[in-house]
Amino acid sequence: MHTLKQNKLAIFIGLFPALVIYLGIAIIPIGISLYYSVMDWNGIGKMTFIGLDNYSRILTDDTFWLSVQNNVVIMLTGLVGQLPLGLIMAMLLNKGLKGSGFFRTVGFMPVVISSVMVSLIWGMIYNTEYGMLNSMLAFFGLESWQQNWLGDMKWSMLSISVAYIWQNCGLYMVIFLAALQNIPDEVNEAAELDGATGFRRTLHITIPMLRSTIMVAVVYSISNSFRVFDLIQVLTGGGPAHQTEVMTLYMYNSAFMNLRYGYGSAVSILILLFSLIVITIVNRLGREKDA
Amino acid sequence: MVTMKQTKKAALLGLTGALALFTAACGNGNTGNAGNTGAGGNGEETITLNMMHPWTSPNVDNEVYKARIAKFEAEHPNIVIKQDGVPSAQYKTKLRTLAAANNLADINVVWPGADLEPLVEGSLVEPIDGLMDNWKSILPESALAGFNIGGKQYAVPTKQTFVDIIYYNKDMFAQVGYTEFPDTYDKLIDAVTKLKAAGITPISLGNKEQWPLQSSYLSIIGDRFTGSDFLTKVINKEAKFTDPDFVKAIAVIDELTKLGAFNTDANNMDSVQGQDYFIQGKAAMHISSSTVDARIRINNDEGDKFGIALFPSVEGGKGDPVKSAGVVQYGIAIKSGLNEKTKAAAEEFMKYFVNEDLYKELIRNGVVVPATVEIPEDASPYLKEMLELTGKGTAPVFDSIIPTQVVDVVQNGIQALTVGRGTPEKVAADAQEAIDQMN
Numbered sequence: 001m002h003t004l005k006q007n008k009l010a011i012f013i014g015l016f017p018a019l020v021i022y023l024g025i026a027i028i029p030i031g032i033s034l035y036y037s038v039m040d041w042n043g044i045g046k047m048t049f050i051g052l053d054n055y056s057r058i059l060t061d062d063t064f065w066l067s068v069q070n071n072v073v074i075m076l077t078g079l080v081g082q083l084p085l086g087l088i089m090a091m092l093l094n095k096g097l098k099g100s101g102f103f104r105t106v107g108f109m110p111v112v113i114s115s116v117m118v119s120l121i122w123g124m125i126y127n128t129e130y131g132m133l134n135s136m137l138a139f140f141g142l143e144s145w146q147q148n149w150l151g152d153m154k155w156s157m158l159s160i161s162v163a164y165i166w167q168n169c170g171l172y173m174v175i176f177l178a179a180l181q182n183i184p185d186e187v188n189e190a191a192e193l194d195g196a197t198g199f200r201r202t203l204h205i206t207i208p209m210l211r212s213t214i215m216v217a218v219v220y221s222i223s224n225s226f227r228v229f230d231l232i233q234v235l236t237g238g239g240p241a242h243q244t245e246v247m248t249l250y251m252y253n254s255a256f257m258n259l260r261y262g263y264g265s266a267v268s269i270l271i272l273l274f275s276l277i278v279i280t281i282v283n284r285l286g287r288e289k290d291a
Numbered sequence: 292m293v294t295m296k297q298t299k300k301a302a303l304l305g306l307t308g309a310l311a312l313f314t315a316a317c318g319n320g321n322t323g324n325a326g327n328t329g330a331g332g333n334g335e336e337t338i339t340l341n342m343m344h345p346w347t348s349p350n351v352d353n354e355v356y357k358a359r360i361a362k363f364e365a366e367h368p369n370i371v372i373k374q375d376g377v378p379s380a381q382y383k384t385k386l387r388t389l390a391a392a393n394n395l396a397d398i399n400v401v402w403p404g405a406d407l408e409p410l411v412e413g414s415l416v417e418p419i420d421g422l423m424d425n426w427k428s429i430l431p432e433s434a435l436a437g438f439n440i441g442g443k444q445y446a447v448p449t450k451q452t453f454v455d456i457i458y459y460n461k462d463m464f465a466q467v468g469y470t471e472f473p474d475t476y477d478k479l480i481d482a483v484t485k486l487k488a489a490g491i492t493p494i495s496l497g498n499k500e501q502w503p504l505q506s507s508y509l510s511i512i513g514d515r516f517t518g519s520d521f522l523t524k525v526i527n528k529e530a531k532f533t534d535p536d537f538v539k540a541i542a543v544i545d546e547l548t549k550l551g552a553f554n555t556d557a558n559n560m561d562s563v564q565g566q567d568y569f570i571q572g573k574a575a576m577h578i579s580s581s582t583v584d585a586r587i588r589i590n591n592d593e594g595d596k597f598g599i600a601l602f603p604s605v606e607g608g609k610g611d612p613v614k615s616a617g618v619v620q621y622g623i624a625i626k627s628g629l630n631e632k633t634k635a636a637a638e639e640f641m642k643y644f645v646n647e648d649l650y651k652e653l654i655r656n657g658v659v660v661p662a663t664v665e666i667p668e669d670a671s672p673y674l675k676e677m678l679e680l681t682g683k684g685t686a687p688v689f690d691s692i693i694p695t696q697v698v699d700v701v702q703n704g705i706q707a708l709t710v711g712r713g714t715p716e717k718v719a720a721d722a723q724e725a726i727d728q729m730n
Contacts, residue, residue, distance in 0.1 A: 043391035044413035057728075063703075128556035129568075151558040153710055237499060240558040241707035256384050258696035259409060261391065 036265035054266035075225040086172025119234030122163040179213035341396040345382035403437025434661035446622030455511035463575040472600035495574035496557040497565025501702040510616040514686035518609035541715035
């Protein structure tokens, strides 16, 4: 009993600095944000308490719902684009291809490049006048396929999604690769003895073995999708006319561009709520299957 | 209490840490009031002044400002100017963010009117009435008015910008039968139609940042239809954005869009790319500020190809068609609450920086200034032409009068028109709703 107590103290002392930092940069600001969110405040002058006015204004603002819709697009892009692609790439690498180290580096590169660089690169690719994409289409004689990729309402979200997949799938590739390499050889050998090869083995052995890793990746991908900001800010700035705006951009524009700090804080609280709700749902679904 | 407030504000910045990339909130944390007390050459104290400015792009006037700062430092060895240059597209955002954290630089470049008001309201900038004798003889009241709030002067401008100059390619207009720039709206539309038919993009537009259509277009088109007192009336609730005249002005953007007057990628080209597109001879017109004249004509070997004009008169319009939409820019303001020595140094800097020599140097480089100084004989003929064009009366610039959050609604509304969404009536109604919501 005595030793346990001492251990607890040691654990507490060990964790204390991290706890202070976490409280300081995560928990307390959320509280402050909550406080601002019920205020009418331009960031400089006097604050006035206005109750839930900010929230009711946000929830009746079409632009906000457009940004929520775009967030859903980004979330689905992550789930059905990045994760499967990351998994496929990881499996290919796990087969022990020649030069897999090289491919792993190449695949992971977009993750370490700054988002602003990624956006600038894709901005050039999508450029209508001299962009690589339109030039390539012209090269193959497909002029009629050329588009105003970022400026056209029909294409802008899709174009952003492609850039978003490119940017992040390397991360999931590395996560999955690590998990794949942890599957004991005996399991695979046993599966093969039982006649499970190729696709069947992937479906019935590999993926179930990766379940917990996949769940983590799903949660990570969702929370990542709620934070997407810089990619879109640089590529389109949320335009044309809010068509590619996401919640973080909406918050940024409200607070910093339009000097509505209270309103912006309320948006940030809503972002937090939305991501908590979605992640809770996903966790529930994951657990039910376990049972 | 002050520290408490500061802590709270600092925490707010922490929360939006992900955004720090753009606001660069973490840029210069140490805009401390106290100067360094290092020993100067002759035992004098060295004072460090922090200065934030948007003079990062290679514009002619930016070079002039920076040269002047360097000269000041050379002549004042005990004062060091620590510059924080922020690209102009992000400058206002950073200024507001630092203001919210009560963390402004000692010397700041500020915009007049609606942009300055919150800073004054929060007592963040120092009145400089005591210094005004320095500029009494060269700065007319019209140049100072925007920086005068509640009877106190907070900044002096370095530059006058006309935002609505139409640059046009003379050859292309001649090609469709116009040897002079169209002087009525109907003729302009006729020219646009003919240019389009000749396979020429009529107007190059880079509206990714959204301000060009609002500032350079709507300011002056609105003025032509409504006359110059409309925007102030809207603020005072004596007029509404939904008034038919203003809706007609918005409808001009809609009409130009439907005629295919703009380049297809107008919304993902920024303003500088828009200029390039015009300079490279890919479009017949470009509407932008007088500052751009340096790139398009003064420093361009082929500058003669291009002419300048103002937006033509419109039928039944209440505005005077010789007016140009102008605003004074780059007010130099001092942060309030500096200690005595720093404040003295900041005032010394300001007196030195903004004086006749600066204005003359700017003019020599083809920049329009708000001061009444003699125009040097060797000034560019292009500048003289610009002064001639813009010297017949000034119309207000939309975003220097209308509060930011309403401007945002208008910008997004007219951008939507350019992609075929919404109607001029809807844009006007949304703008009116936004301004009604403000108080």
